[in-house]
Amino acid sequence: MIEKKDIALEKVALVGIITQDQDQEKSKEYLDELEFLTFTAGGEVVRRYTQKMNVPNPKTFIGSGKMEDVMHFVKENEVGTVIFDDELSPAQERNISKILNCKILDRTNLILDIFAQRAQTSYARTQVELAQCEYLLPRLKGMWTHLERQKGGIGMRGPGETEIETDRRIVRDKIALLKAKIKTIDKQMAVQRGNRGKMVRVALVGYTNVGKSTLMNVISKSEVFAENKLFATLDTTVRKVVIGNLPFLVSDTVGFIRKLPTQLVESFKSTLDEVREADLLLHVVDISHSNFEEHIESVNQILDEIQSKDKPTIMVFNKIDAYKPEPLDEDEGELEGTKANYTIEDWKNTWMAKLGDNVLFISALNKENLEEFRKRVYKEIREIHITRFPYNHFLYPDVEDIT
Structure with a gap:
């Protein structure tokens, strides 16, 4: 349940579609996630619309009747923003804007806006600005008259409000400058990673809001920012951790999400170098989420x-304390829906425990x-570590001997 704050939130309507590839249940799940994204960005969803279609309308995404x-709803209820669950083409965005006469965003634009809010360091801000410029470039035609009457709010952070008088040439030049800046910072970060020596590196990965930062705080005894919102962490945080006198490095990385904008994957690939160069990944999963299997796949x-x-x-598998199962067939080896609490042994008898040799169940x-x-x-x-430094094996006790 999303808690409402006392501040005035921007009124938002959501629009999604039901297709052969995206049934009603999946569409609802995506809109639930889109609502959480909207809340994270500072909006309040007052209405959700869905329509069954074989393919999206090439002009307006949804049909004329819908x-x-x-x-009518936007006009009668003074809704300032309508957000579509899929990426709109530049033509769709312009056509819809003329009809609804309000701010039009798609999922990509919304995620970019949240990233713009969350970016704390110069590096993260540069990456987000690059992604925003690449998203903006094909949408410049006829866009500025539409933006002139929209001052601030969701989707208007970053270059969207500061580059209103720009044109394609200026945006392309800016993209080139941002890429050059990122390349320079990448070299500096590569040197920093090289200076860490041959310590074993562990990277926390997972869907957004699964508890990676909370787990990071617990194992490293540090205070990494953690919040029950999507994309609370953008900048990679690295901490030194020691278990059984064996030191290693743990990095907390940006969370992933379904339909992650291509521009962000490209812009943040350098940040994800921490993942690429890690020796071990801790794939954190929110087991209390009804669609955690799709999250794993994403x-x-x-x-x-x-x-x-x-x-x-x-x-x-994190958040075992928040797991609420539904009654299922006992032959499937699932947890009983009538039981109030589950032991670790109960968890080890589920199908999740059979996903591989390295499966754990915790509550960070x-x-x-x-x-x-x-x-x-x-x-x-x-x-x-022993594979890397075989002559050091006697320095570190067996796992049974650590405390």
Whole structure:
């Protein structure tokens, strides 16, 4: 349940479609996620629209009848923003804007806006600005008259409001400058990574809002920013951790999401170097989320894109304290829906435990089963370390001997 704050939130309507590839259940799931994204950006969803279609309307995304319904609602309820669940073409965006006469965003634009809010360092801001410029470039035609009457709010951060008098040539020049700046920072970061020596590197990866930063705080005893919002972490944080007198580095990376904008994947590939250069991945999963299997698939797809899918990985199912199962067939080896609490042994009898040799069940927030987590991580890191420094094996105890 999304909590409302006392501040005035921007009124937003959401629009999605149901197709052969995206049934009603999946469409609802995507709109739920889009609503959470909207809340994260500072908006309040007052209405959701869906329409069954074989393919999106090439001119207005949805049909004329449904568009008329949206138009009347927007006008009668003074809705300032309508957000579409899929990326709109420049032509669709212009046509819809003329009909609804309000701010029109798509999922890509919304995610870019959240990234613009969340970017803290110069590096992150540069990456986000590059992604925004690349998104903006094909949409320049006829865009500025539409933007002149929209001052601030969701989707208007970054170059969207500061480059109103620009043209394609200026935006292309800016993209070239931003890429050059990122390239320079990348070289500096590569030197920093090289200076860390041969310490074993561990990277936390996973869908956004699965508890990576909370887990980072627990294992590194540090205060990494953690919040129950999407994309709370943008900048990679690296901490030194010691288990059983064996030191290693842990990095907390940006969370992934379904339908992640291509521009962001490209812009943040350099940030994801921490993942590419890691010796071990901790794939954190929010087991309390009803669609965590799709989240796993989305993360694996992005890991594949950055050539990191085959790295040694521990699957860490987090938030076991928040899991609320539905009654299922006992033959499937699922948790009973009538039981109030589940032991770690109960979890180990589920199908999730059979996904591989390295599967753990924890609650980072409640610090549940962290001892087994520490021992499993230590075991993996010790093996990597001994492979790298075989003459040091006697310095580090077996996993059974660590405290």
